Amino acid sequence: MNVFALDFPPVSHLFVWPDFLFTDTPVALNKTGLIYIAAMLLTAGLFWAAGRRRALVPTGAQTVAEAGIEFVENSIIMQTIGPDGRRYLPFLTTLFFFVFFSNIFEVVPFIQFPANSRMAIPLALALVVWAIYHVVGIRAQGFYHYFKGALFPPGVPKALYVLVAPIELLQILLIRPLSLAIRLWANMVAGHLLLVTFAVLSAALWGTLYVPAVLPFAALILLTAFEIFVSALQAFIFTILTAVYIGGSLHPEH
Amino acid sequence: MLALISLLAQLTGDGEAGLSAIGAGLGYGLAAIGPGVGIGIVVGNAITAMARQPESAGVARTTMFLGIAFTEALALIGFVVFILLLP
Numbered sequence: 001m002n003v004f005a006l007d008f009p010p011v012s013h014l015f016v017w018p019d020f021l022f023t024d025t026p027v028a029l030n031k032t033g034l035i036y037i038a039a040m041l042l043t044a045g046l047f048w049a050a051g052r053r054r055a056l057v058p059t060g061a062q063t064v065a066e067a068g069i070e071f072v073e074n075s076i077i078m079q080t081i082g083p084d085g086r087r088y089l090p091f092l093t094t095l096f097f098f099v100f101f102s103n104i105f106e107v108v109p110f111i112q113f114p115a116n117s118r119m120a121i122p123l124a125l126a127l128v129v130w131a132i133y134h135v136v137g138i139r140a141q142g143f144y145h146y147f148k149g150a151l152f153p154p155g156v157p158k159a160l161y162v163l164v165a166p167i168e169l170l171q172i173l174l175i176r177p178l179s180l181a182i183r184l185w186a187n188m189v190a191g192h193l194l195l196v197t198f199a200v201l202s203a204a205l206w207g208t209l210y211v212p213a214v215l216p217f218a219a220l221i222l223l224t225a226f227e228i229f230v231s232a233l234q235a236f237i238f239t240i241l242t243a244v245y246i247g248g249s250l251h252p253e254h
Numbered sequence: 255m256l257a258l259i260s261l262l263a264q265l266t267g268d269g270e271a272g273l274s275a276i277g278a279g280l281g282y283g284l285a286a287i288g289p290g291v292g293i294g295i296v297v298g299n300a301i302t303a304m305a306r307q308p309e310s311a312g313v314a315r316t317t318m319f320l321g322i323a324f325t326e327a328l329a330l331i332g333f334v335v336f337i338l339l340l341p
Contacts, residue, residue, distance in 0.1 A: 079316040186330035
């Protein structure tokens, strides 16, 4: 591909990393895997550091952890599930911080790769969420009432159930997890492509014409700030949709 | 219009690849129209709600993000198709 007659790396070169550890084994490790391990350690380390020495006046990691927990509790759980959703607080908080940390590597210098722009982990997370909201629904309402409430929502004219039931079945079995995974993945792919495009433009123009390189470079800085916002927003949206699905399974419509 | 598209495709040298690149670009553009209008409606109405009742801004903001997320999914599927169609 070329953009304005500049050599632009093909899309696959931007997202596929060679294995560098344990090559040719099932546990081969590449940059994406390494970022996920770092995100996992960061999430675990943050809460370990926060809970190690609990102070009345929080400092350091404890501030971040408490702000995160309070945010998930007040603006995600209370708004979507209600007070009885507090038991899902640990899961949702972990989900939020893990997704955020694996996204934010998009703008960390010298790493600059959003790990969630590979489909594996978004899809795995979506499947975990899929399993959880089905189990929660079946445990809270029973198998029959859960699927009856989901497939035949009350307040719909009887004749329309012929149309509504298959759509709702497709929705809870296929569309919800797929859209959850695709939303996170495609946002990260788009963000990475944007940053790469403007980085390539500024680098190429910097070598030949110095003055016009200011424009793409300014755009690059603005987009970097925007991508920090997008990383947090996507983590928030992933978590809030999980909460909405759990809330929907927990409380049937009347 | 079609003649123009095939002319553009030939200009790239490789007719097939050029056509599929144009198709990908057009496909993404078409897929972005609906969600663009939809997100505009969602955010506009959320702002109206927040301006009328600032005390319920929290609920409105959460619901707004939910609405954006559902609407945006369509545009993102268009974007995925765009990547798949690229030569």
